[in-house]
């Protein structure tokens with residue numbers, strides 16, 4: 001090691017010639033150094049001005065980096081460098097050399113140049129590799145001078161020579177003297193380079209921003225970013241991730257792998273993935289205003305489980321940089337780069353441009369998506385408003401879900417009329433290919449509005465999303481079914497018409513657009529509400545038609561039930577019973593002889609009951625052929641039996657929410673009795689040939705003039721049905737037992753029929769009342785009514801002074817002559833008709849024809865049937 005010699009000014013006088021030459025050289029060099037603007041100027045200075053005067057091979061300048069206590073090559077004399085053909089040359093050029101070793105420390109301490117023989121220093125333990133590399137290429141000596149800036153070393157000038165001892169003391173003096181100027185020159189070069197770079201960056205960013213301003217699509221963005229990234233590092237790959245609509249996850253948007261070695265399988269898995277934002281990497285980048293550098297291994301060791309780290313590791317890269325893409329205070333995404341060293345301001349400039357482009361693209365995408373969705377909803381709306389039937393609706397719904405949402409309908413349920421149950425309405429079974437049996441089982445079930453999922457959905461404002469995996473953990477049967485579809489989420493929305501919940505819709509998908517979902521649901525709700533209204537209207541119309549027909553039938557028979565006449569004790573008892581039972585839903589059994597007013601009382605009960613707003617429906621069980629009774633009572637479906645050409649609603653259904661009056665219940669055949677019993681017990685029925693049960697709410701009033709207890713004993717009436725009917729029996733007294741009412745009834749009928757016939761009868765002769773009271777009235781009130789009706793025609797002077805009460809005696813006398821020359825059968829027939837007439841048509845029971853003839857009521861029935869006796873014979 002040779003230390004610095006005294007400076008030029010301190011030299012003795014005998015070397016005046018050298019001194020003069022040196023002074024001249026120094027002043028010329030001084031001039032030249034001040035003109036140095038760039039590295040090239042400096043190189044020329046060494047090559048042309050110094051190399052010509054002193055022996056040296058080449059010169060380099062290194063700069064100190066205090067960050068890591070190293071120095072790195074700054075200016076290289078590539079042409080003259082002996083080592084440029086050395087295999088380690090490139091390595092040397094890109095290396096950082098430690099300041100902390102004795103040789104460099106000595107240079108740093110010395111205030112002038114120091115030279116070393118490479119042979120002596122190159123193999124010292126900490127010596128930088130370039131000593132030996134130079135030596136191997138013939139360099140023997142090195143002279144190093146520190147460069148200073150603001151009193152602190154900023155770098156070194158290295159001068160190499162292939163001849164040991166070639167650095168003269170004069171040369172050392174020159175170097176020592178020009179060192180401060182050289183320091184200034186290097187500082188200027190650095191400043192100039194920085195300025196130049198800034199200019200370049202500016203113009204680059206300007207170009208980039210004008211490139212990116214035209215970007216409208218993802219592909220254009222990818223191209224522009226590729227071009228920009230290439231400026232930073234030709235080989236670098238990058239990923240742009242975008243924040244998803246859920247604001248909780250990110251998805252890759254552009255994947256440009258640059259020069260990465262990659263396995264296509266890994267890449268396509270990466271491209272499709274969604275990552276939660278808070279994964280320990282993405283959230284850090286999004287929260288950092290500056291780019292962050294990550295080491296893959298280190299992050300994995302720290303326990304960061306982001307799956308892409310493993311994939312990136314598998315693809316073989318170690319470090320990456322993440323920088324957020326943010327525009328107007330909003331994060332849009334992240335740019336990941338596999339660059340380690342970066343010009344941060346430039347990268348930030350690039351990223352802010354990418355952010356703008358990304359925000360624009362996203363806004364554009366959203367606008368066009370919204371437009372598409374709106375156009376679609378409009379079309380769907382048109383489709384759906386034309387849907388009149390469930391099938392039309394199903395076609396439209398399946399089409400929209402398939403084409404636009406790329407999903408299938410799991411289920412639509414609608415709320416029943418009871419407001420509590422939900423029935424399945426529509427579903428796409430193909431969604432549950434893997435669980436058909438379970439789905440079929442579950443889909444037919446009615447559920448209630450209290451079912452856990454349903455209750456939540458109905459209570460929600462805009463519907464809910466359930467994560468299948470999470471629900472599966474809770475083990476519900478529904479979640480098990482959902483899981484078989486392999487889809488990630490269940491979207492469940494309430495279907496509402498106005499404010500009213502009308503059902504629920506269930507869809508399975510990985511992701512669905514909320515806007516579309518809501519749009520479609522409100523359309524479906526409307527359509528379902530329409531269809532339901534149309535169905536109800538149709539049913540209502542049919543009911544009205546039937547009711548109307550029935551009404552017409554009823555009007556044909558003239559009824560006047562406005563009053564029940566009679567204030568005697570017996571009738572008072574009846575009124576009390578009516579007032580007790582009318583309000584309830586109890587079945588009433590009206591018992592009494594023919595013509596005692598059973599039907600009148602039945603109507604009075606109905607009219608006093610809460611059901612009075614609906615029409616009471618009457619069935620005369622005796623008037624129907626046995627084979628039609630069931631169809632009359634319970635209705636039939638089309639084709640239920642020969643002749644059933646149309647669907648018919650039975651009297652029970654017709655009387656729904658009203659009263660059904662079963663007159664002459666004692667005449668009902670046994671088979672029909674059992675069916676009736678079942679309907680009464682279960683309060684539901686099936687139409688003949690029908691498959692569905694129909695719930696009915698009917699109040700029953702039955703009437704008979706038979707003694708039902710006897711009928712039960714004789715096996716003609718089911719005991720169980722009798723008990724069901726005999727809940728609240730009301731006995732109507734025969735007229736002969738309430739003669740106190742005869743006068744009032746007479747006046748009532750006189751008034752009614754005189755009005756009808758246009759005759760004015762103001763009085764009834766007391767004699768007539770007397771006569772009427774003394775008669776036994778086997779036909780009861782009806783017989784009295786008919787008698788008055790007939791007698792009015794004979795009245796004169798506005799007074800009813802005569803009535804034609806049946807006389808038995810006269811007829812008896814004529815009988816033998818009358819019977820001459822007639823067959824036994826003819827005589828029997830006329831006799832029975834005669835007796836029936838006397839009994840006002842009463843066949844069995846007290847005061848009846850059977851009683852007079854002393855034969856059982858049903859024997860008389862069968863005789864009448866055999867002899868062809870009908871009502872017209874004895875009522876004529």
Ligand SMILES: Nc1ncnc2c1ncn2[C@@H]1O[C@H](COP(=O)(O)OP(=O)(O)OP(=O)(O)O)[C@@H](O)[C@H]1O
Pocket residue numbers: 560563564565566592593594595596597598599600601663704705748781782785
């Ligand atoms: N208390 C009454 N006041 C006024 N009219 C009455 C009274 N009771 C019966 N009638 C009239 O007598 C006629 C027969 O009455 P209703 O048909 O109700 O008798 P019923 O007991 O049902 O007869 P059946 O058993 O033959 O069917 C009707 O025209 C009815 O208006």
